[in-house]
Amino acid sequence: xxxxxxxxxxxxxxxxxxxxxxxxxCQVRYSGRAESYLxxxxxxxxxxxxxxxxxxxxxxxAPINYMKPGTSHTLIINSGKLKLKSxxxxxKESIDVSxxxxxxxxxxxxxxxxxxxxxxxxDDMSDMIYRxxxxxxxxxxxxxQEEQTKYGFIDVMGVDKKGVLTIVECKRYxxxxxxxxxxxxxxxxxxxxxxxTKVRGIIAAPKITENAKKMxxxxxxxxxxxxxxxxxxxxxxxQARLDVF
Amino acid sequence: xxxxxxxxxxxxxxxxxxxxxxxxxCQVRYSGRAESYLxxxxxxxxxxxxxxxxxxxxxxxAPINYMKPGTSHTLIINSGKLKLKSxxxxxKESIDVSxxxxxxxxxxxxxxxxxxxxxxxxDDMSDMIYRxxxxxxxxxxxxxQEEQTKYGFIDVMGVDKKGVLTIVECKRYxxxxxxxxxxxxxxxxxxxxxxxTKVRGIIAAPKITENAKKMxxxxxxxxxxxxxxxxxxxxxxxQARLDVF
DNA sequence: GGGGAGAGATGCCGC
DNA sequence: GCGGCATTTCTCCCC
Numbered sequence: 120x121x122x123x124x125x126x127x128x129x130x131x132x133x134x135x136x137x138x139x140x141x142x143x144x145c146q147v148r149y150s151g152r153a154e155s156y157l158x159x160x161x162x163x164x165x166x167x168x169x170x171x172x173x174x175x176x177x178x179x180x181a182p183i184n185y186m187k188p189g190t191s192h193t194l195i196i197n198s199g200k201l202k203l204k205s206x207x208x209x210x211k212e213s214i215d216v217s218x219x220x221x222x223x224x225x226x227x228x229x230x231x232x233x234x235x236x237x238x239x240x241x242d243d244m245s246d247m248i249y250r251x252x253x254x255x256x257x258x259x260x261x262x263x264q265e266e267q268t269k270y271g272f273i274d275v276m277g278v279d280k281k282g283v284l285t286i287v288e289c290k291r292y293x294x295x296x297x298x299x300x301x302x303x304x305x306x307x308x309x310x311x312x313x314x315x316t317k318v319r320g321i322i323a324a325p326k327i328t329e330n331a332k333k334m335x336x337x338x339x340x341x342x343x344x345x346x347x348x349x350x351x352x353x354x355x356x357x358q359a360r361l362d363v364f
Numbered sequence: 365x366x367x368x369x370x371x372x373x374x375x376x377x378x379x380x381x382x383x384x385x386x387x388x389x390c391q392v393r394y395s396g397r398a399e400s401y402l403x404x405x406x407x408x409x410x411x412x413x414x415x416x417x418x419x420x421x422x423x424x425x426a427p428i429n430y431m432k433p434g435t436s437h438t439l440i441i442n443s444g445k446l447k448l449k450s451x452x453x454x455x456k457e458s459i460d461v462s463x464x465x466x467x468x469x470x471x472x473x474x475x476x477x478x479x480x481x482x483x484x485x486x487d488d489m490s491d492m493i494y495r496x497x498x499x500x501x502x503x504x505x506x507x508x509q510e511e512q513t514k515y516g517f518i519d520v521m522g523v524d525k526k527g528v529l530t531i532v533e534c535k536r537y538x539x540x541x542x543x544x545x546x547x548x549x550x551x552x553x554x555x556x557x558x559x560x561t562k563v564r565g566i567i568a569a570p571k572i573t574e575n576a577k578k579m580x581x582x583x584x585x586x587x588x589x590x591x592x593x594x595x596x597x598x599x600x601x602x603q604a605r606l607d608v609f
Numbered sequence: 610g611g612g613g614a615g616a617g618a619t620g621c622c623g624c
Numbered sequence: 625g626c627g628g629c630a631t632t633t634c635t636c637c638c639c
Binding site: 610611612613614615616618619620621622623624 | 625626627628629630631633634635636637638639
C-alpha cells in the first residue's frame with residue numbers, strides 16, 4: 120500500500136466517523152493559541168469519531184500535539200507526502216501533519232456510551248466534612264456547602280462553638296500558597312458582605328507546604344490535617360494480600 | 365485469534381518495549397489517588413515504550429484512564445477474559461482492564477528523538493516586555509526578569525519613570541482573580557523584603573475579567589492590555605489568503 | 610457564554 | 625525531592 124491508498128482509507132474512515140489509529144513517520148506543525156513545530160519522528164496518531172486529534176510520541180503521558188473535538192480533517196498528497204490538515208474554525212487553530220511513511224493503519228466504529236464513576240475528589244472531601252464536622256473541631260457546625268460568592272466557591276462554611284463564622288477550604292493534596300490566598304479572598308469577601316470583623320479561615324488538607332503554613336499563620340488562619348476519603352485504601356489492601364501470598 | 369493469542373502478543377511486545385495500540389470491548393477499574401470504574405464499552409488502549417498506559421473512549425480529548433511512564437504491566441486469562449493489570453509501585457496506583465473482545469492489535473518499535481519547539485508562551489511574553497519596555501508605559505525600565513522569591517517567580521520587575529519599583533505579572537489569556545492575588549503576594553513580599561512602602565503592580569494580559577479588574581483597582585494595581593507574541597498570526601494570514609481566493 | 614476553580618491534573622524548572 | 629507555577633491546560637458547574 121502506498122500513501123495514496125492510505126489517503127483513501129483515511130478519507131473514508133473520517134466520513135464514516137470511525138475512530139482511526141495509525142502510526143507513521145511525520146513532522147507536525149501547530150498554530151493557534153501558541154505555535155509549535157515537531158521535526159521528523161515516529162508517532163501514533165488518533166482521530167476520534169468527534170473529530171478530536173491526538174498525536175503521541177513513543178514515550179510520555181500527554182499527547183505532543185492535539186486538536187479538540189469538533190475539528191475537521193482534510194487530506195492531500197503533495198511532493199510525495201501525505202498531508203493531514205486539521206482545522207478547528209471555532210478555536211482558530213490548525214495542525215498540519217506531513218507523513219513520510221505509514222507503519223500501520225486501523226479504523227473501527229467503536230461503541231461506548233459509558234460514563235466513568237470517580238470517587239475521592241475534593242467534593243467527596245467537603246461532603247465528608249459536612250457530615251462529620253467534628254473532623255474540623257469540636258462544636259463546629261456547618262451552615263452551607265459549596266456556597267457561591269462573587270469571589271469564588273466556598274467549600275464549607277459554618278460556625279464554631281463560640282458562634283464565630285468559619286470558612287473551610289479543602290485541598291486533596293498538599294496545600295500551597297495559592298490555597299492560602301484563595302482562603303484569604305473568601306474571608307475578606309465574607310467580612311465585607313456580612314459586615315463582620317471576625318471570620319475564621321481553615322485549610323483542610325493532608326498537608327501544607329512550609330511557606331503556605333507561614334503565610335497562613337501570618338494572616339491568622341489555621342491548618343487542619345484531613346485526608347480525602349478512601350485515599351490509598353484499596354491499594355493498601357492489595358499490598359497486604361500480595362505480602363501474604 | 366483468541367484472547368490467549370493476544371495475551372502472548374501483548375507480553376512479547378511489552379518485553380520488547382514496543383509501542384502497543386489495540387482496541388477492545390472492556391471494563392476499567394482504577395485505584396490510587398482516587399478511585400474509578402468504567403463499565404463495558406469499546407476503547408482504544410495504548411501502552412508506550414516507557415510503560416505509560418492510555419485508555420481512550422471514541423470521543424473526547426483526554427484519556428478516560430491512564431497510568432504514567434514507569435508503570436509495569438502483567439497479563440492473565442481469567443473466567444474467559446483477558447485481564448491487563450497495570451501497576452505503578454512508586455505512585456501507589458493501579459489499573460485493571462478486563463477485556464471481553466479484541467477488535468484490533470498492533471505493536472511497533474517507534475523511533476522518535478525529536479523535541480517540540482513551542483512559541484507564544486508566557487515566557488515569550490515576558491521576554492517581549494523585557495526587550496520592549498515601552499509596551500508597559502513610557503519610561504518603564506526593566507531591572508530583572510524571572511526574579512526568584514520564596515513566594516514565587518516575578519515575571520518582570522523594573523522601575524517607572526519616577527523611579528518607583530514596579531512588578532509586572534504576565535498572563536497569556538484573560539487574567540482572573542488568582543492572577544490578582546498572585547500579584548498582590550509578590551508586591552507585599554517585595555515591600556517587606558526591600559523595606560519600602562510604595563510598589564506598583566501591573567497585570568499584563570490580553571484582557572481581564574470584571575471581578576479581577578475590580579479587585580485590582582481596590583488594591584491600587586493596574587491593568588495593561590498586551591497580547592502574547594505571534595498569537596493568531598499564522599491563522600490570520602491563512603484566513604486572509606482564503607478570503608482572497 | 611463568561612467566570613471561577615478542581616483535576617487521579619501534568620510537566621518544568623529552581624533550590 | 626519539594627515547591628511554585630505555567631499549560632495549546634481541560635472540564636465542569638453555575639450565574
